[in-house]
Amino acid sequence: MWERTLRDGTRIPAIGIGTFGSDRYSASDVAAGVETALQVGYRLVDCAAIYGNEDAVGRTLTSAFSGGMARDEVFVMSKVWNDHHAPDRVRVSVEQSLTDLQLDHLDACFIHWPFPNTHGQHARVEDRDPDARPYVHPDFMRSWAALEDLVDEGLVRHAGLSNVTVPKLKLILPECRIQPSLAEMEHHPTLQQGELFQHLVDHDIQVVGYSPLGSPSRPERDRTEDDVADMDSPAVIEIAERRGISRAQVCVAWAINRGAVPIPFSVKEHQLRELYEATSVRLTPGEMNALRGSDRNNRLVKGHVFLWEGADSWLDLWDVDGTIPGWQGYAS
Ligand SMILES: NC(=O)c1ccc[n+]([C@@H]2O[C@H](COP(=O)([O-])OP(=O)(O)OC[C@H]3O[C@@H](n4cnc5c(N)ncnc54)[C@H](OP(=O)(O)O)[C@@H]3O)[C@@H](O)[C@H]2O)c1
Numbered sequence: 001m002w003e004r005t006l007r008d009g010t011r012i013p014a015i016g017i018g019t020f021g022s023d024r025y026s027a028s029d030v031a032a033g034v035e036t037a038l039q040v041g042y043r044l045v046d047c048a049a050i051y052g053n054e055d056a057v058g059r060t061l062t063s064a065f066s067g068g069m070a071r072d073e074v075f076v077m078s079k080v081w082n083d084h085h086a087p088d089r090v091r092v093s094v095e096q097s098l099t100d101l102q103l104d105h106l107d108a109c110f111i112h113w114p115f116p117n118t119h120g121q122h123a124r125v126e127d128r129d130p131d132a133r134p135y136v137h138p139d140f141m142r143s144w145a146a147l148e149d150l151v152d153e154g155l156v157r158h159a160g161l162s163n164v165t166v167p168k169l170k171l172i173l174p175e176c177r178i179q180p181s182l183a184e185m186e187h188h189p190t191l192q193q194g195e196l197f198q199h200l201v202d203h204d205i206q207v208v209g210y211s212p213l214g215s216p217s218r219p220e221r222d223r224t225e226d227d228v229a230d231m232d233s234p235a236v237i238e239i240a241e242r243r244g245i246s247r248a249q250v251c252v253a254w255a256i257n258r259g260a261v262p263i264p265f266s267v268k269e270h271q272l273r274e275l276y277e278a279t280s281v282r283l284t285p286g287e288m289n290a291l292r293g294s295d296r297n298n299r300l301v302k303g304h305v306f307l308w309e310g311a312d313s314w315l316d317l318w319d320v321d322g323t324i325p326g327w328q329g330y331a332s
Pocket residue numbers: 017018019020021046047112162163184185209210211212213214215216217218246248249263264265266267268270271272274275301
Protein backbone atom coordinates (compact mmCIF):
# COMPACT_ATOMS: atom_id res chain seq x y z
CA MET A 1 0.00 0.00 0.00
CA TRP A 2 1.48 3.32 -1.05
CA GLU A 3 1.58 6.26 1.32
CA ARG A 4 2.11 9.97 0.82
CA THR A 5 4.20 12.22 3.01
CA LEU A 6 2.90 15.68 3.87
CA ARG A 7 5.14 18.75 4.26
CA ASP A 8 5.60 18.13 8.02
CA GLY A 9 6.49 14.45 7.55
CA THR A 10 3.02 13.07 8.39
CA ARG A 11 2.35 9.95 6.37
CA ILE A 12 -1.12 9.42 4.95
CA PRO A 13 -2.65 6.61 2.88
CA ALA A 14 -2.47 6.89 -0.91
CA ILE A 15 -6.24 6.33 -1.18
CA GLY A 16 -9.22 7.45 0.89
CA ILE A 17 -12.97 7.07 0.94
CA GLY A 18 -15.43 9.85 0.05
CA THR A 19 -18.67 10.49 1.95
CA PHE A 20 -20.78 12.66 -0.38
CA GLY A 21 -23.94 10.58 -0.80
CA SER A 22 -25.18 12.73 -3.71
CA ASP A 23 -28.96 12.58 -4.21
CA ARG A 24 -28.90 8.79 -3.81
CA TYR A 25 -27.49 7.69 -0.50
CA SER A 26 -28.81 8.54 2.97
CA ALA A 27 -26.60 9.38 5.93
CA SER A 28 -26.99 5.86 7.27
CA ASP A 29 -26.07 4.35 3.87
CA VAL A 30 -22.92 6.46 3.82
CA ALA A 31 -22.05 5.60 7.43
CA ALA A 32 -22.47 1.89 6.65
CA GLY A 33 -20.22 2.39 3.62
CA VAL A 34 -17.54 3.95 5.83
CA GLU A 35 -17.80 1.00 8.20
CA THR A 36 -17.26 -1.40 5.30
CA ALA A 37 -14.41 0.73 3.97
CA LEU A 38 -12.63 0.59 7.35
CA GLN A 39 -13.04 -3.20 7.35
CA VAL A 40 -11.59 -3.39 3.83
CA GLY A 41 -8.55 -1.36 4.92
CA TYR A 42 -9.21 2.31 4.07
CA ARG A 43 -7.71 4.64 6.64
CA LEU A 44 -8.50 8.07 5.20
CA VAL A 45 -12.06 9.45 5.31
CA ASP A 46 -13.10 12.59 3.45
CA CYS A 47 -16.03 14.26 5.24
CA ALA A 48 -17.68 17.68 4.98
CA ALA A 49 -20.22 19.60 7.01
CA ILE A 50 -22.42 20.11 3.94
CA TYR A 51 -22.73 16.36 3.26
CA GLY A 52 -25.22 16.27 6.15
CA ASN A 53 -23.95 12.97 7.49
CA GLU A 54 -21.03 13.75 9.81
CA ASP A 55 -23.04 12.67 12.87
CA ALA A 56 -23.74 9.26 11.29
CA VAL A 57 -20.13 8.90 10.12
CA GLY A 58 -19.04 9.94 13.62
CA ARG A 59 -20.98 7.06 15.16
CA THR A 60 -19.22 4.66 12.78
CA LEU A 61 -15.79 6.07 13.66
CA THR A 62 -16.51 5.92 17.40
CA SER A 63 -17.61 2.34 17.12
CA ALA A 64 -14.43 1.46 15.16
CA PHE A 65 -12.26 3.15 17.80
CA SER A 66 -14.05 1.46 20.66
CA GLY A 67 -13.61 -1.82 18.79
CA GLY A 68 -9.82 -1.45 18.94
CA MET A 69 -8.85 0.65 15.91
CA ALA A 70 -6.41 3.35 17.03
CA ARG A 71 -7.51 6.96 16.44
CA ASP A 72 -4.05 7.72 14.97
CA GLU A 73 -4.55 5.07 12.33
CA VAL A 74 -7.35 6.97 10.60
CA PHE A 75 -6.83 10.31 8.85
CA VAL A 76 -10.16 12.15 9.12
CA MET A 77 -10.77 15.24 6.99
CA SER A 78 -13.64 17.72 6.99
CA LYS A 79 -14.54 20.99 5.26
CA VAL A 80 -15.92 24.40 6.11
CA TRP A 81 -18.96 25.19 3.97
CA ASN A 82 -19.53 28.42 2.00
CA ASP A 83 -21.90 29.90 4.59
CA HIS A 84 -19.18 29.77 7.29
CA HIS A 85 -16.50 31.93 5.71
CA ALA A 86 -16.29 34.66 8.34
CA PRO A 87 -13.52 34.01 10.92
CA ASP A 88 -15.84 33.32 13.87
CA ARG A 89 -17.96 31.06 11.62
CA VAL A 90 -14.93 28.96 10.61
CA ARG A 91 -14.48 28.08 14.27
CA VAL A 92 -18.19 27.30 14.67
CA SER A 93 -18.03 24.99 11.65
CA VAL A 94 -14.98 23.10 12.88
CA GLU A 95 -16.38 22.76 16.40
CA GLN A 96 -19.65 21.41 14.99
CA SER A 97 -17.79 18.90 12.78
CA LEU A 98 -15.76 17.77 15.79
CA THR A 99 -18.95 17.29 17.81
CA ASP A 100 -20.68 15.41 15.00
CA LEU A 101 -17.67 13.26 14.17
CA GLN A 102 -17.06 12.70 17.92
CA LEU A 103 -13.41 13.67 17.60
CA ASP A 104 -11.08 15.98 19.51
CA HIS A 105 -9.19 17.00 16.37
CA LEU A 106 -9.52 16.86 12.60
CA ASP A 107 -6.48 15.52 10.77
CA ALA A 108 -7.21 17.96 7.98
CA CYS A 109 -9.75 20.68 7.36
CA PHE A 110 -10.39 22.40 4.05
CA ILE A 111 -12.20 25.56 3.08
CA HIS A 112 -14.60 23.73 0.78
CA TRP A 113 -14.99 26.41 -1.92
CA PRO A 114 -13.39 29.86 -2.20
CA PHE A 115 -16.81 31.50 -2.65
CA PRO A 116 -19.09 32.65 0.17
CA ASN A 117 -22.78 31.92 -0.39
CA THR A 118 -25.67 30.34 1.41
CA HIS A 119 -26.49 27.55 -1.03
CA GLY A 120 -27.17 24.15 0.45
CA GLN A 121 -26.20 20.85 -1.14
CA HIS A 122 -29.56 20.48 -2.89
CA ALA A 123 -29.47 23.88 -4.62
CA ARG A 124 -30.85 24.00 -8.15
CA VAL A 125 -28.91 25.45 -11.08
CA GLU A 126 -31.65 27.97 -11.82
CA ASP A 127 -31.47 29.44 -8.30
CA ARG A 128 -29.29 32.54 -7.93
CA ASP A 129 -28.39 33.14 -4.31
CA PRO A 130 -28.55 36.92 -3.62
CA ASP A 131 -25.87 36.37 -0.95
CA ALA A 132 -23.44 34.71 -3.37
CA ARG A 133 -20.14 36.54 -3.74
CA PRO A 134 -17.15 36.03 -6.02
CA TYR A 135 -13.75 35.21 -4.59
CA VAL A 136 -12.76 38.22 -2.46
CA HIS A 137 -9.13 37.74 -1.57
CA PRO A 138 -8.87 39.74 1.70
CA ASP A 139 -12.02 38.04 3.01
CA PHE A 140 -10.73 34.62 2.06
CA MET A 141 -7.45 35.28 3.87
CA ARG A 142 -9.36 36.20 7.02
CA SER A 143 -11.10 32.82 6.91
CA TRP A 144 -7.77 31.14 6.23
CA ALA A 145 -6.23 32.91 9.24
CA ALA A 146 -9.08 31.54 11.38
CA LEU A 147 -8.21 28.03 10.18
CA GLU A 148 -4.54 28.71 11.00
CA ASP A 149 -5.58 29.63 14.56
CA LEU A 150 -7.37 26.30 14.87
CA VAL A 151 -4.16 24.56 13.74
CA ASP A 152 -2.29 26.47 16.49
CA GLU A 153 -4.84 25.23 19.01
CA GLY A 154 -4.55 21.62 17.85
CA LEU A 155 -8.18 21.29 16.78
CA VAL A 156 -7.01 20.90 13.18
CA ARG A 157 -3.71 19.21 12.28
CA HIS A 158 -3.46 20.26 8.63
CA ALA A 159 -5.13 23.14 6.80
CA GLY A 160 -6.26 22.60 3.24
CA LEU A 161 -7.60 24.41 0.19
CA SER A 162 -10.26 23.07 -2.13
CA ASN A 163 -11.49 24.09 -5.57
CA VAL A 164 -8.81 26.74 -6.03
CA THR A 165 -7.08 27.76 -9.24
CA VAL A 166 -3.54 28.87 -10.11
CA PRO A 167 -4.44 32.60 -10.15
CA LYS A 168 -5.96 32.24 -6.67
CA LEU A 169 -2.99 30.22 -5.39
CA LYS A 170 -0.66 32.99 -6.57
CA LEU A 171 -2.52 35.38 -4.29
CA ILE A 172 -3.07 33.01 -1.37
CA LEU A 173 0.21 31.16 -0.83
CA PRO A 174 2.48 34.20 -0.29
CA GLU A 175 0.13 35.41 2.46
CA CYS A 176 -0.34 32.17 4.42
CA ARG A 177 1.24 32.06 7.87
CA ILE A 178 0.71 28.29 7.77
CA GLN A 179 1.03 26.81 4.30
CA PRO A 180 -1.69 24.40 3.17
CA SER A 181 -0.63 20.76 3.45
CA LEU A 182 -3.27 19.46 1.06
CA ALA A 183 -5.60 20.67 -1.68
CA GLU A 184 -8.69 18.96 -3.04
CA MET A 185 -9.30 19.25 -6.76
CA GLU A 186 -11.50 17.42 -9.23
CA HIS A 187 -9.16 14.84 -10.72
CA HIS A 188 -9.91 12.04 -13.16
CA PRO A 189 -8.48 10.96 -16.54
CA THR A 190 -10.72 13.32 -18.53
CA LEU A 191 -9.99 16.31 -16.19
CA GLN A 192 -6.29 16.33 -15.37
CA GLN A 193 -5.75 20.06 -14.68
CA GLY A 194 -2.03 19.76 -15.43
CA GLU A 195 -1.03 23.33 -14.61
CA LEU A 196 -2.88 23.34 -11.28
CA PHE A 197 -1.55 19.89 -10.37
CA GLN A 198 2.05 20.97 -11.06
CA HIS A 199 1.63 24.24 -9.16
CA LEU A 200 0.48 22.29 -6.09
CA VAL A 201 3.34 19.79 -6.41
CA ASP A 202 5.84 22.65 -6.79
CA HIS A 203 4.56 24.13 -3.52
CA ASP A 204 4.66 20.84 -1.61
CA ILE A 205 0.88 20.66 -1.35
CA GLN A 206 -0.51 17.13 -1.55
CA VAL A 207 -3.20 16.76 -4.20
CA VAL A 208 -6.36 15.00 -3.02
CA GLY A 209 -8.28 13.98 -6.13
CA TYR A 210 -12.05 14.06 -5.88
CA SER A 211 -14.53 12.36 -8.23
CA PRO A 212 -11.73 9.99 -9.33
CA LEU A 213 -14.14 7.75 -11.28
CA GLY A 214 -15.81 10.66 -13.04
CA SER A 215 -18.59 10.86 -10.46
CA PRO A 216 -21.11 8.64 -12.30
CA SER A 217 -23.71 9.15 -9.54
CA ARG A 218 -23.37 12.95 -9.29
CA PRO A 219 -26.53 15.03 -8.83
CA GLU A 220 -28.62 16.07 -11.83
CA ARG A 221 -27.52 19.70 -11.44
CA ASP A 222 -23.96 18.66 -12.30
CA ARG A 223 -24.88 16.93 -15.57
CA THR A 224 -24.69 18.52 -19.01
CA GLU A 225 -24.88 16.87 -22.42
CA ASP A 226 -21.21 17.68 -23.13
CA ASP A 227 -19.97 15.63 -20.17
CA VAL A 228 -17.70 12.68 -20.96
CA ALA A 229 -17.71 9.39 -18.97
CA ASP A 230 -14.19 8.56 -17.80
CA MET A 231 -14.89 4.86 -17.66
CA ASP A 232 -15.78 4.95 -21.38
CA SER A 233 -12.47 6.57 -22.40
CA PRO A 234 -10.68 4.40 -24.98
CA ALA A 235 -7.35 4.40 -23.07
CA VAL A 236 -9.11 3.41 -19.82
CA ILE A 237 -10.96 0.59 -21.59
CA GLU A 238 -7.85 -0.62 -23.41
CA ILE A 239 -5.70 -0.79 -20.26
CA ALA A 240 -8.50 -2.42 -18.25
CA GLU A 241 -9.03 -5.12 -20.87
CA ARG A 242 -5.34 -5.81 -21.42
CA ARG A 243 -4.59 -6.08 -17.70
CA GLY A 244 -7.82 -7.87 -16.79
CA ILE A 245 -8.78 -5.22 -14.23
CA SER A 246 -11.85 -2.98 -14.06
CA ARG A 247 -12.15 0.48 -15.62
CA ALA A 248 -12.68 1.95 -12.16
CA GLN A 249 -9.41 0.38 -11.04
CA VAL A 250 -7.60 2.01 -13.98
CA CYS A 251 -8.96 5.43 -12.98
CA VAL A 252 -7.86 5.04 -9.37
CA ALA A 253 -4.48 3.56 -10.35
CA TRP A 254 -3.89 6.51 -12.70
CA ALA A 255 -4.51 8.98 -9.86
CA ILE A 256 -2.21 7.14 -7.47
CA ASN A 257 0.55 6.65 -10.06
CA ARG A 258 0.36 10.37 -10.79
CA GLY A 259 0.93 11.15 -7.10
CA ALA A 260 -2.58 12.17 -6.04
CA VAL A 261 -4.62 10.71 -3.19
CA PRO A 262 -7.92 9.66 -4.84
CA ILE A 263 -11.01 9.63 -2.61
CA PRO A 264 -13.60 7.53 -4.48
CA PHE A 265 -17.08 7.13 -3.05
CA SER A 266 -18.90 3.84 -2.73
CA VAL A 267 -21.19 2.12 -0.25
CA LYS A 268 -20.77 -1.29 -1.94
CA GLU A 269 -18.29 -3.77 -0.55
CA HIS A 270 -17.27 -5.28 -3.91
CA GLN A 271 -16.56 -1.80 -5.32
CA LEU A 272 -14.66 -0.72 -2.22
CA ARG A 273 -12.52 -3.86 -2.35
CA GLU A 274 -11.60 -3.56 -6.00
CA LEU A 275 -10.74 0.12 -5.66
CA TYR A 276 -8.55 -0.63 -2.65
CA GLU A 277 -6.80 -3.41 -4.58
CA ALA A 278 -6.02 -0.92 -7.36
CA THR A 279 -3.47 0.68 -5.02
CA SER A 280 -1.07 -2.13 -5.98
CA VAL A 281 -1.35 -1.48 -9.74
CA ARG A 282 1.85 0.08 -11.09
CA LEU A 283 1.11 1.61 -14.49
CA THR A 284 3.92 1.74 -17.05
CA PRO A 285 5.16 5.05 -18.50
CA GLY A 286 3.47 4.02 -21.76
CA GLU A 287 0.14 3.49 -20.01
CA MET A 288 0.45 6.80 -18.13
CA ASN A 289 1.20 8.47 -21.45
CA ALA A 290 -1.87 6.91 -23.07
CA LEU A 291 -4.03 8.05 -20.15
CA ARG A 292 -2.56 11.57 -20.39
CA GLY A 293 -4.17 11.64 -23.83
CA SER A 294 -7.62 11.11 -22.25
CA ASP A 295 -7.72 14.69 -20.91
CA ARG A 296 -10.80 16.50 -22.25
CA ASN A 297 -11.01 19.39 -19.76
CA ASN A 298 -14.17 17.59 -18.68
CA ARG A 299 -15.17 19.43 -15.52
CA LEU A 300 -18.13 17.67 -13.90
CA VAL A 301 -18.50 19.54 -10.61
CA LYS A 302 -18.96 22.94 -12.26
CA GLY A 303 -20.17 24.79 -9.18
CA HIS A 304 -22.64 26.89 -11.21
CA VAL A 305 -25.00 27.12 -8.23
CA PHE A 306 -22.43 29.40 -6.58
CA LEU A 307 -22.63 32.14 -9.21
CA TRP A 308 -23.03 35.63 -7.88
CA GLU A 309 -25.21 38.36 -9.36
CA GLY A 310 -23.59 39.66 -12.51
CA ALA A 311 -21.54 36.54 -13.23
CA ASP A 312 -21.98 35.27 -16.78
CA SER A 313 -21.12 31.62 -16.67
CA TRP A 314 -19.78 28.91 -14.37
CA LEU A 315 -16.45 29.40 -16.19
CA ASP A 316 -16.10 32.58 -14.08
CA LEU A 317 -15.62 30.33 -11.05
CA TRP A 318 -12.52 28.78 -12.57
CA ASP A 319 -10.54 31.85 -13.71
CA VAL A 320 -10.27 30.35 -17.18
CA ASP A 321 -8.51 33.34 -18.70
CA GLY A 322 -6.05 33.63 -15.81
CA THR A 323 -7.81 36.51 -14.07
CA ILE A 324 -10.19 36.37 -11.11
CA PRO A 325 -13.43 37.99 -12.24
CA GLY A 326 -15.53 40.06 -9.93
CA TRP A 327 -13.82 40.31 -6.62
CA GLN A 328 -12.19 43.70 -7.01
CA GLY A 329 -15.70 45.12 -7.30
CA TYR A 330 -16.60 44.00 -3.78
CA ALA A 331 -15.58 45.88 -0.69
CA SER A 332 -13.87 43.49 1.69
N1 LIG B 1 -13.92 19.13 -2.40
C1 LIG B 1 -15.00 19.06 -3.13
O1 LIG B 1 -15.59 20.09 -3.54
C2 LIG B 1 -15.56 17.73 -3.53
C3 LIG B 1 -16.46 17.67 -4.62
C4 LIG B 1 -16.95 16.43 -4.99
C5 LIG B 1 -16.58 15.28 -4.31
N2 LIG B 1 -15.73 15.37 -3.23
C6 LIG B 1 -15.34 14.14 -2.47
O2 LIG B 1 -14.92 13.14 -3.39
C7 LIG B 1 -15.66 11.95 -3.16
C8 LIG B 1 -15.78 11.14 -4.44
O3 LIG B 1 -16.34 11.89 -5.49
P1 LIG B 1 -17.72 11.51 -6.18
O4 LIG B 1 -18.57 10.84 -5.19
O5 LIG B 1 -18.21 12.74 -6.86
O6 LIG B 1 -17.34 10.58 -7.40
P2 LIG B 1 -16.60 9.20 -7.72
O7 LIG B 1 -15.89 8.64 -6.55
O8 LIG B 1 -15.85 9.48 -8.96
O9 LIG B 1 -17.85 8.29 -8.11
C9 LIG B 1 -18.62 7.62 -7.15
C10 LIG B 1 -19.60 6.65 -7.82
O10 LIG B 1 -18.87 5.75 -8.67
C11 LIG B 1 -19.48 4.48 -8.66
N3 LIG B 1 -18.44 3.47 -8.28
C12 LIG B 1 -17.76 3.39 -7.11
N4 LIG B 1 -16.90 2.37 -7.11
C13 LIG B 1 -17.04 1.77 -8.32
C14 LIG B 1 -16.44 0.64 -8.90
N5 LIG B 1 -15.50 -0.07 -8.26
N6 LIG B 1 -16.82 0.33 -10.15
C15 LIG B 1 -17.76 1.04 -10.82
N7 LIG B 1 -18.38 2.12 -10.31
C16 LIG B 1 -18.02 2.48 -9.06
C17 LIG B 1 -20.57 4.49 -7.61
O11 LIG B 1 -21.81 4.55 -8.32
P3 LIG B 1 -23.07 3.69 -7.78
O12 LIG B 1 -23.35 4.23 -6.42
O13 LIG B 1 -24.13 3.99 -8.79
O14 LIG B 1 -22.62 2.24 -7.75
C18 LIG B 1 -20.31 5.77 -6.83
O15 LIG B 1 -21.50 6.36 -6.37
C19 LIG B 1 -16.98 12.46 -2.59
O16 LIG B 1 -17.71 11.42 -1.95
C20 LIG B 1 -16.49 13.55 -1.67
O17 LIG B 1 -16.00 13.00 -0.45
C21 LIG B 1 -15.19 16.57 -2.85
